[in-house]
Amino acid sequence: MKTAGVILAGGIGQRVGAGIPKQLIRVAGRPLLAYPIDTFAASPRLDEVIVVMASGHLEAAEELCAPHGIRVIEGGETRTASTLKAMDVLSDASDDTRVLFHDAARAFVTHPVIDRCLDALETHESVAVALPVTDTVVSVADGQVAAMPPRSSLARFQTPQGFHLGTLRRAYTRALADPTFIATDDCGVVHHYLPDVPITIVEGDESLLKITTPLDLILAEHLATPPPP
Numbered sequence: 190m191k192t193a194g195v196i197l198a199g200g201i202g203q204r205v206g207a208g209i210p211k212q213l214i215r216v217a218g219r220p221l222l223a224y225p226i227d228t229f230a231a232s233p234r235l236d237e238v239i240v241v242m243a244s245g246h247l248e249a250a251e252e253l254c255a256p257h258g259i260r261v262i263e264g265g266e267t268r269t270a271s272t273l274k275a276m277d278v279l280s281d282a283s284d285d286t287r288v289l290f291h292d293a294a295r296a297f298v299t300h301p302v303i304d305r306c307l308d309a310l311e312t313h314e315s316v317a318v319a320l321p322v323t324d325t326v327v328s329v330a331d332g333q334v335a336a337m338p339p340r341s342s343l344a345r346f347q348t349p350q351g352f353h354l355g356t357l358r359r360a361y362t363r364a365l366a367d368p369t370f371i372a373t374d375d376c377g378v379v380h381h382y383l384p385d386v387p388i389t390i391v392e393g394d395e396s397l398l399k400i401t402t403p404l405d406l407i408l409a410e411h412l413a414t415p416p417p418p
Contacts, residue, residue, distance in 0.1 A: 193236060
């Protein structure tokens with residue numbers, strides 16, 4: 190049974206305001222993209238790793254991937270388009286192939302998180318990484334609080350998200366036939382278009398923050414810098 194990891198680095202990250210794709214910003218002396226590449230490449234449970242890189246920046250990704258023999262492909266204009274390009278690369282893989290899709294913006298993915306995803310895929314078709322919500326989250330309508338769901342019923346999604354490839358293929362076949370289709374992640378596609386397929390939650394990690402703003406870069410520098418001896 191084949192397992193594959195896909196690192197989605199096709200975005201630009203305009204909110205960081207760096208003038209280059211945020212996955213190429215140097216943190217602790219290395220491009221952010223180097224961190225998830227190294228972690229995925231070192232996992233003994235992944236047979237193949239694919240990096241989907243922003244258009245115009247493939248050479249930078251290829252330089253980081255070359256020591257590991259990892260394939261780099263050009264991303265699409267949206268996250269969904271990048272996912273579909275990765276699925277095209279895996280077009281010859283069987284439906285029981287296990288695939289993890291990981292956002293490069295979550296640079297500090299860990300081996301335990303990867304392992305929890307792959308363990309869950311032994312018995313489940315779709316897996317999400319999440320942590321409990323600590324803030325109070327409210328639903329807002331017309332500038333007023335409309336609802337206050339209990340925190341115990343809420344979770345914060347992270348990545349990777351894992352699937353049996355056949356399940357994701359079925360979900361996207363239905364999604365692409367829907368003219369109103371809009372998605373922000375792959376679990377959302379499965380949830381909407383394959384409502385009978387449960388999405389199993391495994392525990393995430395606080396270090397898996399999504400690097401989006403300049404403040405996140407400060408936190409990333411701290412996470413990437415080893416403690417003094």
